[in-house]
Amino acid sequence: MFKLNVNGKVHQVDVETDMPLLWVLRDHIGLPGTKYGCGIAVCGACTVHVDGAAVRSCSVPVSAVVGKKVLTIEGLGQGGLHKLQASWIAQQVPQCGYCQSGMLMAAAALLKEKPRPTDADIDQAMTNLCRCGTYARVRAAIHAAADIADTATGVKRSAS
Amino acid sequence: MKISDVSLARREFLKGGALVIGFSLTGLPLALAQATDARTPHTLNLDEVDAFLAVRKDGSVIVYSGKVDLGTGHRIAMRQIVAEELSIDPARIDLIEGDTALTPNQGPTAGSTGVMRGGMQLRQAAATAREALLARAAAHLQTGASELIFSDGYVGTATARVAIAELVGDRAFGVRMNPKAPLKNPAQYSVVGRSLPRPDLPGKFTGRHTYVHDFTLPGMLHGRPLRPPAVAARLLEVDAASIAHLPGVQVVRIKDFLGVVASDEWAAVRAARELKARWSAGSGLIGHDNLALWARRGPFVKDEIVVSKGDTSDLANDPRQFAASYQWPIQSHASLGPSCAVADVRADSAMIWSASQATHRYQPAYAQMLGLPLEKVRLIYLDGSGCYGMNGHDDAAADAALLSKAVGKPVRVQWMRQDELGWDPKGPPQLLALRAALDAQGHIDAWEAEMWVPLATANLEHVPLLAPSDAGIAQPAGQMVGLVTQNADPPYRAARVKVTAHWLEPAPLRPSNIRAPGKVANCFAVEAFIDELAVAAKIDPLEFRRRDLTDPRGIEVLDRCAALIGWKPAEAMRRRTGAMARGRGIAYVHYKHNETYVAMAMDVEVVKKSGEIRVKRVACAHDCGLMINPGAVRNQVEGNILQALSRSLFEETTFDSQRVTSVDWGSYRILRFPEAPELLIDLIQRTGEPPLGAGEAASSPVAAALANAVYDAVGVRLRTAPFSAERVLAALRATA
Ligand code: FES
Ligand code: FES
Numbered sequence: 041m042f043k044l045n046v047n048g049k050v051h052q053v054d055v056e057t058d059m060p061l062l063w064v065l066r067d068h069i070g071l072p073g074t075k076y077g078c079g080i081a082v083c084g085a086c087t088v089h090v091d092g093a094a095v096r097s098c099s100v101p102v103s104a105v106v107g108k109k110v111l112t113i114e115g116l117g118q119g120g121l122h123k124l125q126a127s128w129i130a131q132q133v134p135q136c137g138y139c140q141s142g143m144l145m146a147a148a149a150l151l152k153e154k155p156r157p158t159d160a161d162i163d164q165a166m167t168n169l170c171r172c173g174t175y176a177r178v179r180a181a182i183h184a185a186a187d188i189a190d191t192a193t194g195v196k197r198s199a200s
Numbered sequence: 201m202k203i204s205d206v207s208l209a210r211r212e213f214l215k216g217g218a219l220v221i222g223f224s225l226t227g228l229p230l231a232l233a234q235a236t237d238a239r240t241p242h243t244l245n246l247d248e249v250d251a252f253l254a255v256r257k258d259g260s261v262i263v264y265s266g267k268v269d270l271g272t273g274h275r276i277a278m279r280q281i282v283a284e285e286l287s288i289d290p291a292r293i294d295l296i297e298g299d300t301a302l303t304p305n306q307g308p309t310a311g312s313t314g315v316m317r318g319g320m321q322l323r324q325a326a327a328t329a330r331e332a333l334l335a336r337a338a339a340h341l342q343t344g345a346s347e348l349i350f351s352d353g354y355v356g357t358a359t360a361r362v363a364i365a366e367l368v369g370d371r372a373f374g375v376r377m378n379p380k381a382p383l384k385n386p387a388q389y390s391v392v393g394r395s396l397p398r399p400d401l402p403g404k405f406t407g408r409h410t411y412v413h414d415f416t417l418p419g420m421l422h423g424r425p426l427r428p429p430a431v432a433a434r435l436l437e438v439d440a441a442s443i444a445h446l447p448g449v450q451v452v453r454i455k456d457f458l459g460v461v462a463s464d465e466w467a468a469v470r471a472a473r474e475l476k477a478r479w480s481a482g483s484g485l486i487g488h489d490n491l492a493l494w495a496r497r498g499p500f501v502k503d504e505i506v507v508s509k510g511d512t513s514d515l516a517n518d519p520r521q522f523a524a525s526y527q528w529p530i531q532s533h534a535s536l537g538p539s540c541a542v543a544d545v546r547a548d549s550a551m552i553w554s555a556s557q558a559t560h561r562y563q564p565a566y567a568q569m570l571g572l573p574l575e576k577v578r579l580i581y582l583d584g585s586g587c588y589g590m591n592g593h594d595d596a597a598a599d600a601a602l603l604s605k606a607v608g609k610p611v612r613v614q615w616m617r618q619d620e621l622g623w624d625p626k627g628p629p630q631l632l633a634l635r636a637a638l639d640a641q642g643h644i645d646a647w648e649a650e651m652w653v654p655l656a657t658a659n660l661e662h663v664p665l666l667a668p669s670d671a672g673i674a675q676p677a678g679q680m681v682g683l684v685t686q687n688a689d690p691p692y693r694a695a696r697v698k699v700t701a702h703w704l705e706p707a708p709l710r711p712s713n714i715r716a717p718g719k720v721a722n723c724f725a726v727e728a729f730i731d732e733l734a735v736a737a738k739i740d741p742l743e744f745r746r747r748d749l750t751d752p753r754g755i756e757v758l759d760r761c762a763a764l765i766g767w768k769p770a771e772a773m774r775r776r777t778g779a780m781a782r783g784r785g786i787a788y789v790h791y792k793h794n795e796t797y798v799a800m801a802m803d804v805e806v807v808k809k810s811g812e813i814r815v816k817r818v819a820c821a822h823d824c825g826l827m828i829n830p831g832a833v834r835n836q837v838e839g840n841i842l843q844a845l846s847r848s849l850f851e852e853t854t855f856d857s858q859r860v861t862s863v864d865w866g867s868y869r870i871l872r873f874p875e876a877p878e879l880l881i882d883l884i885q886r887t888g889e890p891p892l893g894a895g896e897a898a899s900s901p902v903a904a905a906l907a908n909a910v911y912d913a914v915g916v917r918l919r920t921a922p923f924s925a926e927r928v929l930a931a932l933r934a935t936a
Contacts, residue, residue, distance in 0.1 A: 060466070067422075067465050072413070085537065132831055138536050140405060141407050167873065168873070171585070173846070175842060
């Protein structure tokens, strides 16, 4: 039995010690926004935050996040929309969208570190894969979001 | 954003995808409950307006679309089309897609036909409905139909009006499709042509949109198929004891089909990994290194002349002759999320939730596989990870259905990464040999193209699926490859032309249609060869194309593309000295010779030491006729460019005598974030023209524009894709 803090709520889960966080989130906590893509930390579809840092939940066993704060795409906006989500809507970023929760979580971690990232910062931080070819739009949406002022609760207005 | 745009986005956002996936109290999926509350029974007859449209009592409209949104924006475009003809707010439209029990069979969502064919059927249904409503309103209001105006759900005059809902709400139209029902004058469009936001996007940014991967049913189990270690290997023995330590896992074996089922997904993943089984060797594959040899040697089914104009028989002995061969590898759809489906198979019926681009086409396949009558098998489309042709979704659905039938519970199957790259049906290999002669002024006098391609089986109902073939269940035999011969003749004036297909059968790995089937390789060959001819004729490549193009729309995209990138005669761009060479290339396609026009130019750098190509800027002018939603078209064009760059630069399915060996993102490399170039896109809106499709065309000229730019930079012709750094380096060394 593990006690996990996910999106500010404590969950008790009865799972195997080595179960990757990804499956715990999807199947045991009911948060399917985080996606499986490769299972070996390459594609980034499963990106979540653990204590504020972007990690690939397919490759983190549940036991490693006990006592830490996990944030998933469902909790990113804290009830509203994170400014990245607003920017993603304004830019109509995705095609299929399967990679996008991972993209957003990676971008959110980047903005925390670097509120005004350069193209080089983005290239370095965004190691997520997208098969549909949304990289150019993701880049534009990150820049657009960086131009929006932060508020305590997350931006609820559209970026357009 | 206008108010209606925002409200549409918000409505969908609040619903969070519940429209399609929620369950009503009666246990019927909500979509069905909503459909039946409008009117029962619901016809699927394509000749009836009722197959496509229903008006509820509250004035909202249901659109039934056999074509589905594959991440392409159909979900908003289809609403816009109907909203425009009926003069209603698109936010008042609910859309049901790809449900074999509810939507008419409009054919697969493939070949860029979604809007071009499917959308136009919907438009005609709406126009027919409008015609019928006019007549009914005229009778109701006792006035002439010509006086009446449609506005916001009402029909009437300045003084009297009646709600559409009152005329037909919750009742069937009972009207046959009228192919001649008058369409709204495009000059009056207010909804079509606007980049309304896609309603499903907010849910995709908050984790609340239900992909098929996220769909669950009460009591649902998780399954995984175990594909053999070699293609066509037989299953000799299964050691169920090898997973005895994993509680609650069931092993399912049907002849050579092997799968595991567990209540927990991680347990299923582990079981599939740890279950020990003994397999025979495979049937023996030719290996990717031998593809060109295989293509040249056969066995052949037949030769076919697919284009013939004038007599080219003396070309082979023409001293003016130029010749070159081009090769395209086998490629995977490589969906980012491995394929997934959920099946609930009962004794007398089955429901399958699938991201298939062709739910209607595969309904008979599952009926046959499960031994059920066709009408007892229902498929419902849910979003998947982008598929770009037939990827593994239909196979995953077959896996889920077989497993569900075996264990008597609903089963969800998601493939693992290696399943997707290893076993999705692949884009077939292509080999082309081109020959041409120019006249004294450098115009094309004679052109011959020969192609070596796998033959599509005539009238094949669907691509044979893995699960029934492993389980020894009969299914139609053969292969599908898409229309692979198009665009192998030049779009420019040419006195004499012959295109011959040498049909091979079967493909080395199970094929299916992949984005812009055949056209990516054909256009690569044609437009790279055109570049060779232009250089030989000492004519600027843009001018060489332009002067022998007669179609004004083709000329316009070329001109616009040249303006976008700032085209100068190619010589000016060359930087052949130094460690980093720069170049610029251009290519053009008139897709299938009768659809979308695309011109593309790009700037590249080539790192001479490593052979690495860096694409800096891509300019694209694009004319797909009427754009219903230009924003969605732009997304498709961007996606085509980046994905085709990925295919041209990196992608090749490798395989040895037994199995596919490119089964992860290391061995099947795709474009990464920093490699995406700057995109300059010019979309031409042609309101008075029919829509032509945007899902594929812009993929076609990418490889040629790229290869031509590399030639411009370093003077080396790339004729085999992908243009990996090793290959470029080898070519550089060979010419040094
Ligand atoms: S699924 Fe975790 S990185 Fe790909
Ligand atoms: S939007 Fe489809 S994989 Fe990124």
